[in-house]
Every structure is written in C-alpha cells, then in structure tokens.
Amino acid sequence: MIGWKTEFVLSTTRYLVKRKSLFHLLRIYEWWLSKKFSVPNLPQTSYQLTIRMIRELYSRTRPVIWASLFFPCEFIHAAGAIPFYPEIAAGLVAALGFPHIPLEKAEQNWYSQDLCSYHRAGVGMSLLELFPRPDLLLATTSICRGTTAFFQTLADIWKVPCYLVDVPFESSPEALRYVKDQLTVIASDIQSRFGSRFDWEKSFTLSNETVRIIQQIGELRKQRDILLHPPTKNLDYLPYYFQFLGSPSSLLFFKKLRQHLRESREQNTLSHRLIWLHLKPFYTNRLTALLKEYGCGVVFDEFGSIFWEPLDSENPLESLAKKICSSQNFTIPEQRITKILRWCKEYQADGVIQFNQWGCRQSQGMNYLLKKSLQQKGYPLLLLDGDHLDKRFYSEEQLRTRIEAFHELMEGL
Amino acid sequence: MKVGYFCTYVPEELIQACGGQAHLLYPKYVSHNEATSYFPTSFCPLAKSLLANLLSERWKDIDFFIFGTGCDAGRRLYDVFTSLRSKVPSYFLEIPAIDTDQAITFYARNLNELAQYLLSIQGIPSIEYTVNLIASLITGYDIKKNFTDLFFKGKEYGDTFIKPIGFSDKRLKNNPEPIPILLIASHLFIHRIINVLEKRGFLVLDNSALGMRRYIFPDISYTVEDDSFMTLSRWYLKNKVPCPGHSPERRLSILNKTIFELDIQGIIYFYPKFCDQSLYDIAFLKKYLTIPLLPIEHDVSFSSLGQWETRIDAFREVLSR
Numbered sequence: 168m169i170g171w172k173t174e175f176v177l178s179t180t181r182y183l184v185k186r187k188s189l190f191h192l193l194r195i196y197e198w199w200l201s202k203k204f205s206v207p208n209l210p211q212t213s214y215q216l217t218i219r220m221i222r223e224l225y226s227r228t229r230p231v232i233w234a235s236l237f238f239p240c241e242f243i244h245a246a247g248a249i250p251f252y253p254e255i256a257a258g259l260v261a262a263l264g265f266p267h268i269p270l271e272k273a274e275q276n277w278y279s280q281d282l283c284s285y286h287r288a289g290v291g292m293s294l295l296e297l298f299p300r301p302d303l304l305l306a307t308t309s310i311c312r313g314t315t316a317f318f319q320t321l322a323d324i325w326k327v328p329c330y331l332v333d334v335p336f337e338s339s340p341e342a343l344r345y346v347k348d349q350l351t352v353i354a355s356d357i358q359s360r361f362g363s364r365f366d367w368e369k370s371f372t373l374s375n376e377t378v379r380i381i382q383q384i385g386e387l388r389k390q391r392d393i394l395l396h397p398p399t400k401n402l403d404y405l406p407y408y409f410q411f412l413g414s415p416s417s418l419l420f421f422k423k424l425r426q427h428l429r430e431s432r433e434q435n436t437l438s439h440r441l442i443w444l445h446l447k448p449f450y451t452n453r454l455t456a457l458l459k460e461y462g463c464g465v466v467f468d469e470f471g472s473i474f475w476e477p478l479d480s481e482n483p484l485e486s487l488a489k490k491i492c493s494s495q496n497f498t499i500p501e502q503r504i505t506k507i508l509r510w511c512k513e514y515q516a517d518g519v520i521q522f523n524q525w526g527c528r529q530s531q532g533m534n535y536l537l538k539k540s541l542q543q544k545g546y547p548l549l550l551l552d553g554d555h556l557d558k559r560f561y562s563e564e565q566l567r568t569r570i571e572a573f574h575e576l577m578e579g580l
Numbered sequence: 581m582k583v584g585y586f587c588t589y590v591p592e593e594l595i596q597a598c599g600g601q602a603h604l605l606y607p608k609y610v611s612h613n614e615a616t617s618y619f620p621t622s623f624c625p626l627a628k629s630l631l632a633n634l635l636s637e638r639w640k641d642i643d644f645f646i647f648g649t650g651c652d653a654g655r656r657l658y659d660v661f662t663s664l665r666s667k668v669p670s671y672f673l674e675i676p677a678i679d680t681d682q683a684i685t686f687y688a689r690n691l692n693e694l695a696q697y698l699l700s701i702q703g704i705p706s707i708e709y710t711v712n713l714i715a716s717l718i719t720g721y722d723i724k725k726n727f728t729d730l731f732f733k734g735k736e737y738g739d740t741f742i743k744p745i746g747f748s749d750k751r752l753k754n755n756p757e758p759i760p761i762l763l764i765a766s767h768l769f770i771h772r773i774i775n776v777l778e779k780r781g782f783l784v785l786d787n788s789a790l791g792m793r794r795y796i797f798p799d800i801s802y803t804v805e806d807d808s809f810m811t812l813s814r815w816y817l818k819n820k821v822p823c824p825g826h827s828p829e830r831r832l833s834i835l836n837k838t839i840f841e842l843d844i845q846g847i848i849y850f851y852p853k854f855c856d857q858s859l860y861d862i863a864f865l866k867k868y869l870t871i872p873l874l875p876i877e878h879d880v881s882f883s884s885l886g887q888w889e890t891r892i893d894a895f896r897e898v899l900s901r
Contacts, residue, residue: 316860532656
C-alpha cells in the first residue's frame with residue numbers, strides 16, 4: 168500500500184508536472200550546463216540530452232506522441248512532434264528506484280502481476296498522471312501482442328486517439344502494402360490534427376547517418392580490446408536507439424559513444440565474450456557486478472541491432488513500412504536464430520545470455536527453439552529468469568548460482 | 581479431409597467450401613505433461629494443453645491443422661509444433677488484430693490464400709469451389725442469424741452451444757429461479773464449469789470461445805452479390821462477438837447489450853493463467869461494467885474446484901441480495 172508520505176509526494180509531483188511554464192525554466196539549467204561543460208563527456212552528454220527531453224515533453228511546446236518500441240521514431244520526428252516511448256520510460260522509472268509505486272497502482276486497478284512489468288509500469292505511471300500527457304498514441308503489433316492491449320489501455324486512460332499498426336509475420340509485397348496503407352492513414356490524420364508538414368528528408372538523413380555510426384561502433388566492439396563497461400551498459404542507451412533516432416540528439420550521442428570507445432582500449436581483455444538477448448533488469452542489482460566478477464563482457468546486444476535498410480525519403484512511408492515489417496524478425500524463430508548465430512560468429516562470442524522477462528510470452532515461448540539451435544551450433548545459452556522492473560522477482564543468490572554454472576560451462580569449452 | 585483449427589476467427593464456411601470438415605479443436609483431455617519441456621512455467625495453459633494433445637496424437641484423425649495469430653502463445657504453439665512435427669500438414673493464418681477497412685481487405689486476401697492452399701491439396705477446381713463457397717455462406721448466414729436471434733431471446737444458455745442435448749434444461753428444472761449470469765471463458769473446462777455453476781443455481785449464458793464468441797454474430801448481413809472473401813472477413817473481424825484483446829469498445833457494447841436484454845446479474849470470468857488478453861480485459865470490464873464480476877483463474881487442472889466453489893457461493897450470495 169502507498170503510505171500518506173508517498174501519496175503527498177505523488178500529489179505534489181502530479182501538480183508540478185502539469186505546470187508547463189515551470190519546465191521552461193529548465194532552459195536556464197541547460198544553458199548553465201553547456202557553459203560549465205563546454206566539451207561534455209559521454210555521461211554528461213547523455214545527462215544534458217535527457218534534461219532537454221524532459222523540458223520538451225513536459226512544457227509541451229509541440230504535440231506529444233507516444234509510441235510503442237517498434238514504431239519508427241523517424242515518423243514522429245518528421246511530423247515535428249515530440250516522441251515518448253512509455254516502455255523505455257518505464258525502464259528509467261526502475262533505474263530511478265521507484266518502479267514499485269506505478270506497479271502497485273496498476274495492480275490496485277486490476278492489472279495483474281502476471282502482465283509484462285514494462286506495460287504495468289506504463290499503466291501505473293499513466294494512472295498516477297506522472298508521464299507527460301499524450302496527444303496521440305501510435306503502436307505496432309509487431310513482436311508482442313501484449314503491446315496492443317497495453318496501448319488500448321493507455322488510450323482509455325488518457326482518452327486520446329490510438330492507432331494500432333497491424334504487422335503481419337509474412338514478408339510479402341501485400342504485407343508491405345498493408346502496413347504502408349495504415350501509415351498513410353496515420354500520416355493524413357496527423358497532418359489534419361496538428362497541421363504538421365512532414366520533413367522526411369531531415370529525419371531520414373539524421374537517422375541514416377546515426378545508423379552508420381552505430382555500425383562503426385559495432386565494428387569497434389568486434390575488437391577484443393574494446394569493451395563497454397559495465398557489461399550491459401549499452402542497454403541504458405536504449406532511448407538513443409529508439410526514441411531519439413532521426414533527431415540530432417541521437418547522432419550527437421553516438422558520435423560521443425564512438426569517441427569514448429576509441430579512447431578506452433583495454434590493457435587486459437576479459438575472458439568471455441557474450442551476446443545479450445532481450446533487455447535486462449533496470450533496478451539496482453548485482454547482475455553486472457557478477458558478470459564482471461566472472462570475467463564476462465557483453466560485445467553485442469540484440470536490442471541495439473540495426474534490423475532495417477537505410478531509409479529513403481523519396482518513398483518515406485514505404486521505407487518506414489519496410490522498417491516496421493523487418494522488426495518482426497525479432498520474433499520469427501528461424502530469422503531471429505539466424506541473426507543470433509551470425510552475431511556469435513562476427514563478434515567471436517563464447518556464449519549467449521537472455522534475461523527472461525516474467526510477463527513476456529513471445530520471448531519465453533521461444534526459449535526451447537533458441538536453446539536447441541544454439542546448442543547444436545556449440546554456443547552455450549544462459550536463460551536467466553526474473554523481471555526487468557519488478558524487484559519482487561529478483562533473487563541474487565539464484566543469479567549468482569546460474570552465472571557461476573554458466574561460467575564453468577564456458578571454461579570447459 | 582478433416583481440418584482442425586483452434587481460433588474462433590478461422591471461418592468454418594471456408595473449410596467446408598473446400599470440401600473439408602471443420603473441427604474446432606479444444607483439449608478434452610487437459611494435461612500438459614507432453615508439453616512441459618517446450619514451454620516455460622509462466623505460459624498459457626491452453627497453449628500447453630493444445631501442444632500436449634497434438635504431440636500425444638490424440639488428434640491423429642485430423643488431416644490438416646490451421647493455426648492463427650490471436651496472441652503470442654498461439655504463435656509460439658505453431659512455432660514449436662512445426663519444429664517438432666514438420667511433416668504434419670499445417671498452416672499459419674495471419675489474423676489481423678484490428679478491424680479497420682484495410683484489415684478486412686487484408687484478411688480477405690489471407691483467406692483466399694488459405695482456400696487456394698486447401699484446394700490444391702484436395703484437387704478441387706476453382707469453379708466448383710466458388711459455387712460451394714456461396715452455398716456455404718448462405719447456410720452459414722442462416723445458422724449464425726438463427727443462433728444470434730435465439731441467444732438474445734434467452735433461448736441459448738448453459739452448454740447448448742457445445743452440447744445441444746438439453747442437459748441444462750434438466751438441471752434448471754431443479755432450480756426454478758436461477759440467477760442469470762454471463763460466463764466469460766476460453767476453451768478449457770467449459771462443460772465442467774457450466775455444470776458447477778448450474779448446480780449452484782445459476783442460469784449460464786456462455787461467452788466462452790466455444791459458445792457466444794464462436795456462434796453469435798450481431799449485425800451480420802449477406803447478399804449473394806457480395807464478394808465472398810470480403811464477406812467472410814467482415815463477418816469474423818467485424819460482426820462476430822470479439823474475443824478479449826480484439827476491439828475492446830465493440831466488445832463492451834455487445835456485453836452491455838447482452839446484460840441489458842437478458843437481465844444478466846453478474847459475470848464469472850473463468851480465465852487461463854498467464855493469458856494477457858484476459859488479464860487486460862478483466863481490468864477493462866471491472867472499470868466499465870456496472871454489474872459484479874468474479875475473476876477465477878485456472879491452470880491446466882480443475883483441482884482448485886473446492887476453493888472456486890467457496891468463491892462462487894459467496895458471489896451467489898452477493899447477487900441474491
């Protein structure tokens with residue numbers, strides 16, 4: 168139960184987040200930061216970009232559009248709107264240490280503990296009115312059908328229109344046209360609703376340029392003396408792979424990350440190189456410390472992969488439809504496994520870890536196929552059970568035992 | 581040819597027009613023993629049970645299986661089954677999650693592809709098929725319209741959808757003033773839970789996947805001039821009673837109509853554990869329905885019956901007041 172002190176803090180916060188003018192004041196803080204850190208390092212760059220995002224979202228100078236993880240952000244940037252990805256923001260809530268508040272709020276309103284905690288936290292933060300108010304919701308059905316119900320729930324809570332883009336599993340010209348036609352309807356509605364004129368050229372150019380840098384970062388991570396620390400750090404940069412892609416922020420961030428990696432060559436390389444599947448627990452936990460303790464480094468992350476072709480501003484909606492359809496490769500077993508095996512080879516990986524998310528049926532339902540295929544090719548797979556946001560499912564001792572056993576297995580290879 | 585399918589969005593008229601016998605498959609023998617190694621603990625009991633039945637060859641007389649995309653578990657059921665039994669003829673039908681005009685057109689195209697596939701297996705010429713489909717649609721329309729009219733007149737209750745022999749009538753004679761309730765459920769244990777509820781003095785209107793969601797098509801229409809595939813697509817995406825997770829507002833409106841016209845006093849929501857669609861649906865209905873709703877969760881067994889009975893009795897007391 169939420170106590171009266173927490174309730175008071177929540178009421179005050181709710182009051183403050185509705186004061187748009189208050190967030191305009193953050194400009195002063197941003198100006199001060201830019202003066203103090205004239206050449207900001209990677210964490211400082213990320214911090215400054217986050218502050219700017221908070222100001223833009225809560226001061227609402229432009230329409231705020233919420234989207235599901237695999238709805239292409241370039242569409243929203245091109246429309247001149249401010250994108251917000253509730254699933255990513257839920258991770259941030261966990262990192263800040265208060266996921267239990269929205270999770271409890273959702274549970275009090277009948278959203279079961281068995282549902283995905285990213286979605287439950289998003290529902291809870293919406294019920295608490297702490298997330299920035301949306302003007303429109305956009306979601307795809309790709310990868311997980313839970314997203315559909317999640318966005319329908321958000322539309323009901325916020326009483327705003329929601330467009331669901333139905334994405335087939337099949338890869339065919341008809342499927343592509345189906346997705347493109349749905350995007351055409353959305354684009355037309357956004358144009359009339361907000362008076363937006365889509366600037367595809369700018370958004371796509373920024374996105375394509377950013378992707379080239381992400382690919383260069385991938386090449387750097389193939390080198391044995393270059394590693395990101397702590398091991399799962401790249402997943403903290405998720406907003407730059409999704410929410411900011413197609414904006415100058417993402418480009419700036421990845422340029423900084425590339426520079427950071429070039430300047431941080433290791434003296435002693437870690438003994439085990441890992442591919443990381445799905446996401447990770449975002450609350451305070453010992454996972455990364457344990458990985459480090461056992462000499463494991465993550466060299467590639469599934470959610471940081473580039474799964475689409477360069478975007479073409481001459482055929483913007485077809486190009487985005489292709490990107491959306493390609494995202495289904497994360498959930499079609501043959502295609503996902505083929506990609507994982509390719510990463511294992513290219514990044515000279517010794518093993519693969521997937522941190523299962525309690526409420527994620529699509530990923531857990533594939534565990535058997537994944538394990539069978541990777542073992543056949545000689546790559547050990549560790550399936551860790553838990554929850555990415557809900558700490559009630561976390562057990563440090565169990566985590567240690569599993570990682571220790573996995574380490575022994577890799578040592579024996 | 582016997583064609584088995586699991587999802588209520590698969591049109592049986594299409595299978596019949598292709599010369600097949602349509603069988604909606606649901607586990608009569610509920611177990612997950614054979615599926616334990618393939619799905620994790622936190623996974624849909626219906627998918628586990630369907631896989632167990634498929635692997636144990638209890639449905640070996642079925643010649644062809646149609647899987648559909650209602651949910652993530654449904655997709656994984658297809659993935660795992662086809663990887664284990666690659667030689668069993670099976671087909672994955674893309675079922676849109678939405679009911680817009682574009683989705684109806686796309687689904688019509690998918691149904692056409694399924695029909696071509698079924699015809700190619702059986703060697704039935706297209707001309708013969710076109711005539712069959714129209715005949716199947718005319719019959720299908722009459723059946724659906726009839727069921728829908730009877731349902732909203734209160735004449736389809738208990739297990740009449742799944743077993744039209746009149747078991748319910750016998751039980752109801754012992755309860756002259758039964759309390760009308762709506763049972764929302766999936767595919768598992770429908771007979772048994774209806775039996776339990778009727779013994780406790782309820783008149784059960786069946787909104788399970790084997791009942792209302794399969795047979796009731798409010799607002800259904802058809803004329804022979806209509807395109808057959810578009811008709812089927814519209815019937816199943818737009819006219820059928822939606823399943824949880826599909827078109828929540830239309831679903832709510834149909835439930836409200838049912839509650840109003842049949843004087844429903846309460847809802848028992850008997851749902852499979854780990855079913856995301858049901859879990860979201862419960863929260864949605866709790867918010868908008870004005871009559872009491874009792875959620876009861878089940879796994880692959882009926883072993884919690886004692887506990888359920890206590891809750892059902894308490895629920896009956898609430899409704900009696």
